[in-house]
Amino acid sequence: MTTSFSTVLAEKKLIDQMKAGDPVAFGKIYDHYSQAIYGKLLKFVKISAVADEMLQDVFLKVWENRHTLDSNYSLKPWLYRVTENEIYKFYRKVALDVKLQTHILQTFDELYTHTEEDYYLKESRKLLQDAMTDMPPRCREVFELCRLQGKSYEEAALQLDISISTVSNHLVRATAIVRKTLFQSTDMAMIVVTAYMVYR
Known part of the structure; x- marks a missing residue:
């Protein structure tokens, strides 16, 4: 089930908690954004197994880079840039991998x-x-x-x-x-x- 953020402050609080290492906050952010990110990935790669793997890579980067996030800004634009980077990397991998x-x-x-x-x-x-x-x-x-x-x-x-x-x-x-x-x-x-x- 997708988690809804009722206010910008709710997301800000979750980002701050995630930056502090709270896995529950990370899980809520994942629940909120993962469906839309997965849909974007599947739209481009067309293969569900590949989209699933790329989705995990996207959110792994969220966790690994949590300390660099600024809770004063929405996470969505940053997440979509990471997603586009993953799609682009996939295209390059396809081009180079027989x-x-x-x-x-x-x-x-x-x-x-x-x-x-x-x-x-x-x-x-x-x-x-x-x-x-x-x-x-x-x-x-x-x-x-x-x-x-x-x-x-x-x-x-x-x-x-x-x-x-x-x-x-x-x-x-x-x-x-x-x-x-x-x-x-x-x-x-x-x-x-x-x-x-x-x-x-």
Whole structure:
């Protein structure tokens, strides 16, 4: 059952109690937010077992970082940022883990036929192009060289006549833009393909 916070002061009190190490307060916060967080996770990853595991990871981070929380502010925005980070980490893991890719494809086998492969490849390229359109010119150049052409930071820096640290900074910004674009899609198959195109 979801716990309701009748006032902002009620949440503030629970956060303060949790910061002091009170597991009961933590449990009440979990009860209040877990259903919404789980729904967000499941919307993106589509696999209940994966969403369950990620939900536990999100709230483990709440407990581990409880001392840094400010009870003067609502916990919800911070929780949703942590949740989005977990989703993004999952996409990257899928892109880099062949076994996980196989598992995801098997999971979607009943939903998507092989005849749709070209569609997802085409749409994923469009999703990536949309993200690149939002990037500043130099940022886009660095992203294309390092992520799409597979060049090293050193090679990109030499080609663009910029420092390696500048290349790194541009990639951080470009990755944030791609991440934002990915979150606009709720189709896991398309997200997996797009993530693979970026991080393969």
